[in-house]
Structure formats: C-alpha cells, structure tokens
Amino acid sequence: MTLQTRPLSPIVGVEIIGLDATRPIAERTQRELYDLFVQHGVLLFRGAGASAEAHLRVSRCFGEIERHSVKESWVEGIPELVDISYVPPAPGALSATQPIYEVDGRQMAGWLPWHTDQCFMPKLSRGGVLRAIQVPAEGGGTGFRDKIRLYETLPDRLKDRILDLSVVYKFQPNATLHRFGQPPGLRLVSSSAAMDSLVARLDRDFPPAVHPLVYTQKETGRTVLNLSPAYAVGIERMGQGDSDALLSELVAHCLRSDTAYVHAWQNGDLVAWDNWRVMHCAEGTPPDCTRLIQRTSIMGDYGLGRALG
Numbered sequence: 001m002t003l004q005t006r007p008l009s010p011i012v013g014v015e016i017i018g019l020d021a022t023r024p025i026a027e028r029t030q031r032e033l034y035d036l037f038v039q040h041g042v043l044l045f046r047g048a049g050a051s052a053e054a055h056l057r058v059s060r061c062f063g064e065i066e067r068h069s070v071k072e073s074w075v076e077g078i079p080e081l082v083d084i085s086y087v088p089p090a091p092g093a094l095s096a097t098q099p100i101y102e103v104d105g106r107q108m109a110g111w112l113p114w115h116t117d118q119c120f121m122p123k124l125s126r127g128g129v130l131r132a133i134q135v136p137a138e139g140g141g142t143g144f145r146d147k148i149r150l151y152e153t154l155p156d157r158l159k160d161r162i163l164d165l166s167v168v169y170k171f172q173p174n175a176t177l178h179r180f181g182q183p184p185g186l187r188l189v190s191s192s193a194a195m196d197s198l199v200a201r202l203d204r205d206f207p208p209a210v211h212p213l214v215y216t217q218k219e220t221g222r223t224v225l226n227l228s229p230a231y232a233v234g235i236e237r238m239g240q241g242d243s244d245a246l247l248s249e250l251v252a253h254c255l256r257s258d259t260a261y262v263h264a265w266q267n268g269d270l271v272a273w274d275n276w277r278v279m280h281c282a283e284g285t286p287p288d289c290t291r292l293i294q295r296t297s298i299m300g301d302y303g304l305g306r307a308l309g
C-alpha cells in the first residue's frame, strides 16, 4: 500500500489518508510512515485512534515506546500509555489534575508553553503520539512549529552567529518562572500534586543539560534551529547580558504568530510529532471542561546533548 497524504497546514505536517490501524501495519508501510515523519515533522491520522491498540501500533512505526516508570500513570495497565487528561476537580478536591494558569486573561487547565520534550535532559526523545479520546467543548488545541523553517527564515547575521553556540536548559514545571517565551501577564492560579512533587526534587533529579543551537537532520541535510523557548536559561559560555539579548531575539523569531499550526482535535485523532524537529505547546482548556487524551513517547537520542559541566 502506498500511503496518500495531503498538507496539514501551510506551516508544517501532513495528514495520512487511508491507514487502517485496527490491524497490524505491514513493515513496508511502517518504513514509509517513518520516512514521512522525518520529511514532514507532524503526521495526522484522522479518526485512526479508536483504541489503545491502534495508538500503540502507530506509535511503534517511529521507534520503541518509552515505558513510564510510575505504575500509577499507566493507562489500562499498559506502561507505554500515559494519561494527560484533564477532568474538572470534584467539589472539595485539594487540587486539579493539571496546573491552572491565567493566559491572556483567561484561566486555562493543562496549558503548556512552547517547548521541546526533555530538552532539559541530555537525551532528546524521538517524538510522541497523542490520541484524543474526548475533545473539550472549548480549547484543547496543540500547537506545532517547524524548526527547519524557523532556521531557514532567520536573518543571515543570526545564522552565522549561532553556528557554534549551545543552550543550557534547566527543568522548571512552573512556567511563570521560565526565563523565555512567557506570554505577557502569565499567572499560576493553582498547581497540581504532580507539579508540587516535581518542584520538591528539581535540583536533585534535574541537573542542567546542554544542546547545540543548530544541527543537521541527517536523513535530509536540512538545518534545524534547535531551540526550546521553555526551559532555556542561557547560552553556554556567554555573559548573561549578551546571552539574554540573543536568546530573546531568537525566541521572538520562533514565536511569531505566522509560524504556528494549532491542531483542532477531533475524537479519535492520532497526531505524531518529531521532537527533534518541531516544538509544541498545549493551549489548555477552561477549568470546567473535560479533555481526555493519552500519549506515547518514542525513545531515541540524536546524540548531541550532554550534561552541563
């Protein structure tokens, strides 16, 4: 079977048409999907995610799925599936399942800033696959930006300047404490139990990591602007004034409004993204809306990250 595709948006990604994920996927088709993943960065399989099995089957086309270390996070007893749903808290509950932020004057549960998964670790995961089970009445979009296009559209003086530079990243679950990429007026309304537990072990479990600002996608030779606005703390071996000025300029370039594709979910959608090449964000949902969504993470390592030191 040769897969049919159509552009997902003028910005990034393609929709894969006609994949039957209810049955095992032929090896040739799996290879074809992997090539499309590398070529386009984001793949939509509309309505193909009717079951956990289909979700796992599509995810495995892109690599081995990471097993979540916390048993309580497993969905349906499957260690490869992680639930990132938001359900409004019951009356009297101590905290919501997701942090609630005020973003652009509105309260949003499960909002996440623009980021690359695990950029605060030496190994960058290969990617992820999301499966929408119940879309919320409002909000819930997932944003993607193509870091190959972001590199291509950089002014030449910046391309030259960043060639040999690296960025230091440090994990911080509270986005109001991020140094770059915060929307104006961002406010944390309430944290979650998971956020509180991460904050308590930040320094012990999450030492800083370093990644180059540019790298070449080996299959295609294309250059990637390898920047995650969230978690970036500075340019390695650069004074703070210069580092802040340069990162602010690069982040402003990355977050221009005309470079984002925001996926409007339908129930049963599967969306895969290449974490080495696109950044993503979560729009969040109003705190009284339910959003049921699960994800897988694809293991991998592009081999260019390292611990600081």
Ligand SMILES: [Fe+2]
Residues within 6 Å of the ligand: 115, 116, 117, 280
């Ligand atoms: Fe993420």
